[in-house]
Amino acid sequence: MPEAMKEAMVVDLRSDTVTRPTEAMRQAMARAEVGDDVYDEDPTVIELERLAAGLTGKEAGLFVPSGSMANLIAQMVHADRGSEVVLGEASHAVLHEVGAGAAIAGVQYSIIPGDGRFTAGQVRKRIKAPTFHTPGTSLIWVENTHNMGGGTIFPTAEIKAIAEVAHEAGLPLHMDGARVFNAVVAGGEALRDVVREVDSLSFCLSKGLGAPAGSVLVGTREFRTRAHRLRKMLGGGMRQIGILAAAGIYALEHHVERLADDHRRARRLADELRRLPGISIDADAVQTNIVMADLHGADAADLARRCAERGVLFHALSRRRLRLVTHLDVDDAAIHRALGVISEVLGGGG
Ligand SMILES: Cc1ncc(COP(=O)(O)O)c(C=O)c1O
Structure with missing residues (x-):
């Protein structure tokens, strides 16, 4: 598969700092x-x-x-x-x-x-x-x-x-x-x-x-x-x-009003992740675009590595804690894909 296609399939939830300028932003920069x-x-x-x-x-x-x-x-x-x-x-x-x-x-x-x-x-x-x-x-x-x-x-x-x-x-x-x-x-x-x-x-x-x-x-x-x-x-x-x-x-x-989309996606990520066995999330704490998830049993770094091998990136903050961040370059399809990969790896399918 060409590198560009592989890159396009990566869902990068490590931080909201990873976004790339849109075409319209690049035009504003050029002018x-x-x-x-x-x-x-x-x-x-x-x-x-x-x-x-x-x-x-x-x-x-x-x-x-x-x-x-x-x-x-x-x-x-x-x-x-x-x-x-x-x-x-x-x-x-x-x-x-x-x-x-x-x-x-x-x-x-x-x-x-x-x-x-x-x-x-x-x-x-x-x-x-x-x-x-x-x-x-x-x-x-x-x-x-x-x-x-x-x-x-x-x-x-x-x-x-x-x-x-x-x-x-x-x-x-x-x-x-x-x-x-x-x-x-x-x-x-x-x-x-x-x-x-x-x-x-x-x-x-x-x-x-x-x-x-x-x-x-x-x-x-x-x-x-x-x-x-x-x-x-x-x-x-x-x-x-x-x-x-x-x-x-x-x-x-x-790009200010659209932050509401990132918040909605973070909430979806949190709501669906907390249904998986072995993960807990304080739902009240998910107020904006960051999701902190705690694992019971699985090792956070190991989960992050196995998901990364499948193109879904996020940070392991400690042995049991994950951080996932939504942003401009993560759409609904990307959230769907991330949830599929995390659930598969956690469920032993990975
Ligand atoms: C709350 C907060 N303050 C400051 C910074 C630093 O920003 P920068 O990465 O542009 O140095 C960050 C970066 O993540 C942050 O989360």
Whole structure:
């Protein structure tokens, strides 16, 4: 079978980052006007940053290469070296950014145990003033949706309560909103309302929105000025990137509403997987495009490997836990195929 046909048959549920730009997105990229973005002179980047600021109701946006760099810059702007950031234990910044907060921003984490959602009361208990012996708190951090929590939505009312606690203590609140559009579409709230109380946030264009790269950091004009300088320091100044910004604009204009299809497919995947023997899924936790499934007995890595041999890819997160993510490049037929392969392999047919 030709390689291209084999590739077309692969169902890749490892992450929503694996999408490829659509033909229409590629055309928008090819048409983009460009300039030198390090000089803030790329018209398409400027348009994207204005669009992001307008959608979030914040003063200014900054296009950055990745969600990880956005997170690092946010910590560097808001938090003093040697201070503490309060956040959930399974946050992307804690688990999957190679320790950048400690290594580069010079912060330590005060982590709240649990699935990534926490309360204002839990935050209040962790806030501390610096003393001669101890670090003080400099930043409060929420992740919405929460990746390792299984794409769960951080309730807007709780974000508001957390913001009150943070602001009373004179601290900023940042949202890692890598997948905030999933939260917005699933929760039926306006983006501006979801992020109204946060001082800054970032969202990724390269996940459910289907662009090939990039995130936008938004906040006050002063936040942007400092973030812009730090982006350069970290090597994230990228010149004629209007071609990437054009993909981001296209994604914001055409790929937000369709996230509902990814959510519907994730729900179908969850509903059908949990009927299989040896798998359990917390149905309430499947709120957006991520499904966490727990195996009883079978080894997750072994199942992932055997399914991959049959063209169905997903991650084994631990010995018993799988993560499956729906996205733009997974249609109903692909979900059907994935379910068939997983059921066959689990049932001993593979
Ligand atoms: C919640 C969250 N924040 C940040 C990131 C980092 O994004 P990037 O891969 O663009 O660095 C991810 C990536 O999966 C994520 O899930």
